[in-house]
Amino acid sequence: PGTASLLTGTLPWTHRAFDLYGLVDEPFVEKNIFTAFPNYYRLAYTHNPVANSLLNQLSEKMEDYVPLENLLLTNDELITTLFRKDESTAIVSWTRALKNKDEGYSYSLFMSHILKAFRERSISDLRSHFPGGIPHIAGDNYFLLEDAIDWLADTLTKLPQPFMGYFHFMPPHGPYNTHKTFFGQFDGDGYWPAYKPLDLFSEEQSDIFEHLLRKRTNYDEFILYVDHEFGRLMDRLETKGVLENTWIVLTTDHG
Numbered sequence: 112p113g114t115a116s117l118l119t120g121t122l123p124w125t126h127r128a129f130d131l132y133g134l135v136d137e138p139f140v141e142k143n144i145f146t147a148f149p150n151y152y153r154l155a156y157t158h159n160p161v162a163n164s165l166l167n168q169l170s171e172k173m174e175d176y177v178p179l180e181n182l183l184l185t186n187d188e189l190i191t192t193l194f195r196k197d198e199s200t201a202i203v204s205w206t207r208a209l210k211n212k213d214e215g216y217s218y219s220l221f222m223s224h225i226l227k228a229f230r231e232r233s234i235s236d237l238r239s240h241f242p243g244g245i246p247h248i249a250g251d252n253y254f255l256l257e258d259a260i261d262w263l264a265d266t267l268t269k270l271p272q273p274f275m276g277y278f279h280f281m282p283p284h285g286p287y288n289t290h291k292t293f294f295g296q297f298d299g300d301g302y303w304p305a306y307k308p309l310d311l312f313s314e315e316q317s318d319i320f321e322h323l324l325r326k327r328t329n330y331d332e333f334i335l336y337v338d339h340e341f342g343r344l345m346d347r348l349e350t351k352g353v354l355e356n357t358w359i360v361l362t363t364d365h366g
Contacts, residue, residue, distance in 0.1 A: 114162045114279065117362065118169065119143050132164045132199045145172040148275040154266075157279035158182065158254055164199065166277070182262060184237075184245075184253040185230040210251060227251070243288040243329065248281060256282050260340045264347035272356075282340075284364055287326075287333035296335060297328050 115128035119139045123129060127136040135143070145153045154175035155166045163179045170176035194201035207218045209226050217223040234253050237245055247253045259280050267276070304327065309319065316322060341361070348354050 113364075114159075115139075115165055117144070118165060118277070128165065132161055134164060134168045140169060140172075143169055143172065144277065145169055145275070148273075150273070152271045152274040153276070154270070154274070155277040155279075156182065156263075158248060158259070158281040159279055159284075160202070160248065162279045166279075167195075167198070182254060182259050183248070184234055184255065184258075185251060206249075240291050241288050242291055242294045244286065246282065246288045247286070254281065256280060256337065256340050257343075260344045264344055264351075267348060267353055267357075268351040282337045283330070283333055287329040289329070289332040289336045293332045293335040293339070295332075297331055 112123040112126075112128055112133075115126045115133070115135050116122060119126045119135055119142070121139070125136075126139050128134055145155075152175075153173045154177065155170075155173055156177035157163050157166055157179060160179065166176060190198075190201050190205040209219060209223050210217055230251055230253075234245055237253075237255070245253045246256065263278055267274070270276075304324065306320075313319065314322075345354070345359075348357070348359075
């Protein structure tokens with residue numbers, strides 16, 4: 112609903128994109144952020160499969176709709192290419208048949224293990240750079256934020272002007288797997304959050320406060336990574352002169 116509101120300038124009750132993978136009401140296919148810039152070169156990309164359903168719906172109003180899988184290290188390109196007009200249902204079937212759940216099994220006891228081994232081999236060289244694991248979407252669609260930033264910086268310096276772009280990257284969405292450069296940056300800083308009474312529905316565990324502090328630290332380390340990459344983007348655009356006549360609007364999710 113929040114992304115649909117950004118794209119249409121209306122509240123959820125108006126655009127109607129309430130549910131997971133929900134789409135906006137038909138009038139907003141003709142009236143949205145992309146149609147507001149009719150004489151601009153319009154393009155969009157997202158890492159986020161849920162937001163991607165909206166961009167796909169509005170793609171006819173863009174000059175360049177970049178497929179989600181283009182900036183993933185491993186992806187579901189086969190299924191999204193074959194069933195692009197029925198992606199939501201197709202991905203559910205693909206996930207059940209070929210992706211291992213947390214418990215280590217899927218509906219297919221054979222193909223899922225082959226797929227997992229293939230994907231593990233393709234990212235094995237990167238594991239040493241991410242102590243907590245490589246950033247991913249839905250468990251195994253891995254990506255590097257720095258790749259997305261490099262792509263975006265290169266793209267924006269080569270576009271015909273004027274242009275209008277919408278780019279929706281996953282970070283700082285969880286899991287908060289930061290780069291090794293920022294891992295442990297807050298160790299020993301002496302920070303301890305103010306005590307707050309536990310909510311009635313909080314997880315019951317003996318070390319709940321230590322657990323929350325670890326989670327918050329993971330998040331802060333991830334924010335350092337995101338902030339560094341956004342700074343790199345701004346530096347590149349400034350060096351190339353793009354910022355001399357371009358507005359950049361930064362919105363955030365999960366903080």
